[in-house]
Amino acid sequence: MSLEYSISAEVARILSMSWDIQEGQSVPLTDSIALAGGAKRFEAAVMYADLSQSSKLSTDFSQRTAAKVIRAFLYCMCRLIKEMQGEITSFDGDRVMGIFIGNAKNTNAATCALKMNYVLQRVIQPKLSQHFQSLRNEGFLISHCVGIDTSQVLVVRAGQRGANDLVWIGRAPKERTIIHHLFQRMYSHA
Numbered sequence: 001m002s003l004e005y006s007i008s009a010e011v012a013r014i015l016s017m018s019w020d021i022q023e024g025q026s027v028p029l030t031d032s033i034a035l036a037g038g039a040k041r042f043e044a045a046v047m048y049a050d051l052s053q054s055s056k057l058s059t060d061f062s063q064r065t066a067a068k069v070i071r072a073f074l075y076c077m078c079r080l081i082k083e084m085q086g087e088i089t090s091f092d093g094d095r096v097m098g099i100f101i102g103n104a105k106n107t108n109a110a111t112c113a114l115k116m117n118y119v120l121q122r123v124i125q126p127k128l129s130q131h132f133q134s135l136r137n138e139g140f141l142i143s144h145c146v147g148i149d150t151s152q153v154l155v156v157r158a159g160q161r162g163a164n165d166l167v168w169i170g171r172a173p174k175e176r177t178i179i180h181h182l183f184q185r186m187y188s189h190a
Helices: 003-016 054-060 063-083 105-131 133-138 171-188
Strands: 020-023 038-051 087-092 095-100 144-160 163-169
Touching: 038 063, 038 105, 038 171, 054 063, 063 087, 063 095, 063 105, 063 133, 087 163, 095 105, 105 133, 105 144, 144 171
Parallel strands: 020 038
Antiparallel strands: 038 095, 038 144, 087 095, 144 163
């Protein structure tokens, strides 16, 4: 069987597959959704926290410095998401996605964003300036962007056996694209 025939047959199977959509009250784990036609739907506040100037950080400073800065940033953002009853659902380089559900989802997400800003300014930046002379010498200041939106979300599992993950579908998960473009415009003029 040729690769093209095999891929064509799988695409046809996927497109004709019926979906078993379950209404959810919790953030699903990858294994809790069937790869073939499984889905969960629920209302969620979706948050993205992005580190700004990570390209500059990665090109103008040592890889070890960049790695330590990104790790410190992501650790703090993840800790705050969990602290505010959110669930961490994915990473994309220097960006983390958190999901908040329940009656206080919007309040928890907004409070989390405020705490992220506080921790960035009062904890991370002073520690980085104290620890890295190279960042001090260049006047590099860490900053970030947080986007939050609430909508109904459909979660499906995509990929293939052994290499798959959850895919988040809806307005709120796609706000990342808008936030990312806004974020790029903000810092391209800096």
